Amino acid sequence: MINKEITENFYQIADMLDILGVPFKPQAYRRAAAVLESLSEDVSKIYKSRGQRGLDEIPGIGKNLSKKIVEYIETGKISKLDELRKQVPGDLVRIMNIKGIGPKKVKRIYNELKISTVDEFRKACEEHKIAKLKGFGPKTEDIIFKGLSNLEERRFLLGDALPIAEEIVEKLRAHAKRIEIAGSIRRRKKTNGDIDILAVAPPGIMDEFAKLGDVIVKGEKKTSIMTKLGIQVDLRVVKEDEFGSALQYFTGSKSHNIKLREIAIRKGMKLNEYGLFRGRERIAGRTEEEIYKNLGLQYIPPELRENTGEIEAAEKGKIPKLVERIFGDTHVHTKWSDGKNTIEEMAKKAIELGYEYIVITDHWALPIAHGLNETRIKKQIEEIEKLNKKFERDGFRIFSGVEANITESGVDVPNDILKELDFPIAAIHSKFGTNVTERLKAAIENPYIMAIAHPTGRIIFKRDPMEFDKEKIFEIAARNGVFMEINASPDRLDLNGPNVRLAKSFGVKFVIGSDAHSEKMMDTMLGVYTARRGWAERKDVVNASGLKDFEKMIERMKK
DNA sequence: GCCGTTTTCGGCCCGACTGTTTTCAGTCG
Numbered sequence: 100m101i102n103k104e105i106t107e108n109f110y111q112i113a114d115m116l117d118i119l120g121v122p123f124k125p126q127a128y129r130r131a132a133a134v135l136e137s138l139s140e141d142v143s144k145i146y147k148s149r150g151q152r153g154l155d156e157i158p159g160i161g162k163n164l165s166k167k168i169v170e171y172i173e174t175g176k177i178s179k180l181d182e183l184r185k186q187v188p189g190d191l192v193r194i195m196n197i198k199g200i201g202p203k204k205v206k207r208i209y210n211e212l213k214i215s216t217v218d219e220f221r222k223a224c225e226e227h228k229i230a231k232l233k234g235f236g237p238k239t240e241d242i243i244f245k246g247l248s249n250l251e252e253r254r255f256l257l258g259d260a261l262p263i264a265e266e267i268v269e270k271l272r273a274h275a276k277r278i279e280i281a282g283s284i285r286r287r288k289k290t291n292g293d294i295d296i297l298a299v300a301p302p303g304i305m306d307e308f309a310k311l312g313d314v315i316v317k318g319e320k321k322t323s324i325m326t327k328l329g330i331q332v333d334l335r336v337v338k339e340d341e342f343g344s345a346l347q348y349f350t351g352s353k354s355h356n357i358k359l360r361e362i363a364i365r366k367g368m369k370l371n372e373y374g375l376f377r378g379r380e381r382i383a384g385r386t387e388e389e390i391y392k393n394l395g396l397q398y399i400p401p402e403l404r405e406n407t408g409e410i411e412a413a414e415k416g417k418i419p420k421l422v423e424r425i426f427g428d429t430h431v432h433t434k435w436s437d438g439k440n441t442i443e444e445m446a447k448k449a450i451e452l453g454y455e456y457i458v459i460t461d462h463w464a465l466p467i468a469h470g471l472n473e474t475r476i477k478k479q480i481e482e483i484e485k486l487n488k489k490f491e492r493d494g495f496r497i498f499s500g501v502e503a504n505i506t507e508s509g510v511d512v513p514n515d516i517l518k519e520l521d522f523p524i525a526a527i528h529s530k531f532g533t534n535v536t537e538r539l540k541a542a543i544e545n546p547y548i549m550a551i552a553h554p555t556g557r558i559i560f561k562r563d564p565m566e567f568d569k570e571k572i573f574e575i576a577a578r579n580g581v582f583m584e585i586n587a588s589p590d591r592l593d594l595n596g597p598n599v600r601l602a603k604s605f606g607v608k609f610v611i612g613s614d615a616h617s618e619k620m621m622d623t624m625l626g627v628y629t630a631r632r633g634w635a636e637r638k639d640v641v642n643a644s645g646l647k648d649f650e651k652m653i654e655r656m657k658k
Numbered sequence: 659g660c661c662g663t664t665t666t667c668g669g670c671c672c673g674a675c676t677g678t679t680t681t682c683a684g685t686c687g
Contacts, residue, residue, distance in 0.1 A: 123670060127659040161660050199676080201685050236678055282687090295687085318675060333687085335674095353671095353687070360671050365663075371672060 100564065101143050105168055106132045108177050114192045115183040117202035118209075127164070133354050134159040137407045139601035143172045144570065158406075189215030197246030204239070207232065221247050254290040255330055256559060258589020258625055264294045267311060267332060274307050275300035277342055281349035282333075285401045287628035289559060289592045293331040295349050299339045308334045341373050343386035348372035354406040355399075362394050362410070370394075402596075402631040421631040425623055427456035427642045427649055429522060430502070430552055430584060430612025435479050436461035436470050439617035442479075442497065443486055448618035450495050455646035458522045459483060460500040460552075460612075463512045471501065473516060480519065496646055498522050498653070502552060505542045507534060517547035521653055524584065524612075526552035527565065535567040543572070543581045549656060550582035550610050553593045561590070569601060577606035580656065582641060585633075587626030588614040599633020609640045 109132035113125040134157060135142065145153040146169060154165035167177050188209075194217065195205050209215055211232055214223055223229050224244035230237045264280045271278055275298040279285075282295030298304060305322045312324035312332065323333045337345040348356060348371065363370040368377050374384030375393050383389040391398045396413040400421060403409040412418050431445050432438035438445070442459055449457045459479070462470040471479065483497050490496065498521035503512040505527045510517075517523045525542040527535065542548050554572075555564035576583055583602050586593045591614065594602060599609065611626035630640055637643045641652055 124659050126670075130660080159660070163659055199685065203684060234678065234683080238677060293687095316675060321674060348672095349687080351687080357671060364671085369672095373673090 100566075101141060101172065102135045102138055105142065105171050105177075106135045108171065108180055109135070109164075111192060112177070112180055112183060114195055114202070115180075115187040118187050118191055118195065118206050119183075120202070120206070127159075130159045130354060130357075131164050133352075134407070137405045137597055139597035139604075141569070142168055146172055190217045190220075191215055193217065193250055194220060194243075194247070196250060196252060197243060199239070199242045200246065204235075207234075217247055217250070252292065253329060254292050254560075256589045257284065257287060257289055257291060257592075257628070260284055260291040260294060260330065263326070263328065263330060264296065264332075267294070268296060270311065271296070271298065271300075271304060271307060271334075274304040276339065279346060281335075281346055282351060285350045286352065286404055287402050287625075287632060289595060289629070293333060296332065296334045297342070297346055297349050298334060298336050299342055300336055302336075304336060305334070308332075337372070340385050342384075343388070344370070344374045344384040344390055345372045347387045347390055350401050350404065352405050355404040355410070358406050358410050359394060362396075366394065368394075400631065402628060403634065407597075419634050419636045422627055422635055422637055422640050422643045425454070425611050425627060425640065425642045426645045427454050427458070428613050428615070428621060428623055429458045429500075429550065429610040429642055430460050430524065430586070430614045431457045431621065432461055432502075432614070432616045433459060435459075435475065437616060442482060444618055445615070445621060446486060446490060446495065446497055448621050450490075450493055452621065455494060456496045456498060456649060458498040458500040458524075458612075460502040460522075460524050463501050463503050473513075476501065476516060476520075494646070496650075498649075500524060500549075502526055503542075503548065504528050505538045506530075507538065509538075509541045510545050510548060514545070514547060517545070520547075522549050523547055524550040524552045526554075526584075527556055531556050531562070531565045535565045536571060539567060539572050540575055543576050543579050548581060549653075550584050550612075551576065552584045552612060553586040553588075553591050553614065554583050555593050555595075555598065557591065557593045557595070559590045559592065564593070569598070570605070573602045573605040573607050576602070577608075580608075582610045583607050585609050585611045585626045585629050585635075585640075586614050587611055587623040587629070588620070589625055592625060592629045594629070594633070596629055596632025599630060599635055603633065603635060603639055609635060610642050611640060 109128045113128035116125045151165050151169050154160055154168050171177050191205050191209060195202060212223055212228055214220060224240050229235055230240040261284055264284050268278050268280060278298040281297045283291045302319055308322055309317060312326040315323040315325055321335050323331060325331050335349060360370045368375055374381045375390050383393045388398050397416050397418045399409050399413050399418060428449060433442050433445055464470040464472055480499050483499050487497055500520050500522040501512055503510045503525040505525050510525050525548045557564040583594055611623050613621045613623045615621035
């Protein structure tokens with residue numbers, strides 16, 4: 100996606116301008132980059148349809164930055180970045196990523212020691228040249244030396260970070276009056292760089308917390324540790340009547356907060372983590388709700404706090420009523436293909452999770468996944484019918500389905516099989532770079548396919564999303580009434596939030612599926628969070644309603 | 659480089675903690 104490439108370029112320009120000591124511009128570049136990062140539309144599409152002016156209208160992007168975006172779309176590079184590279188040599192930008200080392204320090208080392216590469220920095224540390232510089236010392240040198248061998252920023256899947264955060268909160272709960280997860284985990288971002296926890300507690304909690312990892316910093320209001328798993332955890336302790344303002348502040352996002360503080364200033368107030376103030380008078384702070392209210396805003400759920408239009412929506416009272424839970428799982432694997440559990444075991448787990456139905460969607464003849472064939476799927480349908488009699492009294496139902504593979508010649512399951520199934524879904528599992536738009540289109544236009552599973556094929560940290568004409572596919576899907584799946588698998592979360600929002604703008608409806616291959620994995624909450632981040636409401640998500648609605652929908656689609 | 663319910667010029671979020679200092683600059687979130 101071109102947005103991401105431009106974002107990278109902008110962040111680099113910002114860092115370089117920082118090193119050069121240019122004021123204010125770095126912030127402008129970073130703000131623009133952050134906006135582009137969570138923009139659901141492809142900037143090249145915007146440029147194609149509405150020209151440079153279309154780009155200009157994006158908040159945080161003015162004449163100069165839109166010109167640079169156009170330059171990147173047309174030439175694949177930004178000449179300003181090339182110019183800056185001549186002025187800011189070597190690895191200085193990368194070295195600046197070391198926590199505790201910023202533009203000023205990097206620049207001084209560069210100027211005074213005339214070094215710029217990682218190797219030169221390492222050598223300078225070993226020879227203790229950096230500690231001898233004025234204003235530097237052994238600790239700073241140590242931070243740099245250790246940081247050099249760990250330069251890549253590590254991020255964690257929400258599916259990994261959230262349980263760790265919850266575990267720490269549980270361990271500390273007895274020592275705190277109130278305690279909650281804040282930061283990007285509370286916003287349910289798909290990946291997280293660290294864990295932020297906020298508490299109202301006596302000072303002793305810091306000692307308890309310090310036992311859970313290696314201490315990085317320890318003060319009475321803030322302590323940071325590094326856990327064995329390599330994830331940093333920050334604990335902040337605040338006063339009880341400041342909890343709301345602190346939670347708001349530490350939940351972010353940064354650009355959401357900056358915007359809120361600007362609104363506060365415009366209305367003659369001041370907002371910080373201790374409260375909302377008018378002059379010396381503190382007018383809010385105990386709860387987040389009263390802060391938003393006093394700023395003249397509707398309450399904004401954490402998942403939306405990315406400064407991508409939610410503040411404007413809140414000003415007009417138009418924050419959507421987001422999905423809260425789902426009633427069925429539309430993507431479940433079993434032992435019939437590559438799953439670990441039986442249909443019955445998966446059904447029982449679903450009942451335990453409070454669901455009213457599941458759809459069994461095993462793979463079809465996929466070589467890697469020991470798939471179904473015509474005789475076996477008939478047997479599977481028989482088993483499902485038998486189990487349905489058993490579960491009837493629980494008000495629970497199992498639907499038949501399949502996860503068809505979308506090959507280059509179309510969906511790999513014959514139509515006369517598909518039409519026997521309740522809810523067949525289809526997905527691409529190979530050749531991620533070949534005719535993707537055409538293949539997705541063919542699958543959507545197959546009259547029996549109900550949903551496209553993991554539509555972009557992305558696997559976080561491992562495989563980039565496939566390139567295809569999203570607008571076209573979403574338009575066709577909406578027209579054909581085919582659902583786009585929000586895949587709740589922790590390393591997929593595909594569609595992601597911004598894509599959900601884009602698809603929604605075309606009138607696409609969604610299903611949330613766990614893609615579970617074992618009962619342990621059958622939790623769709625990450626999918627619900629992803630839907631919320633995409634501003635999806637109950638009416639946008641089929642399985643956000645109960646069994647009756649799902650049955651009716653299937654009947655309708657069968658006609 | 660962006661932006662405007664005081665502004666098309668002159669602002670640009672704000673407090674905690676650290677290391678290196680003798681009162682604070684730099685960095686982070």
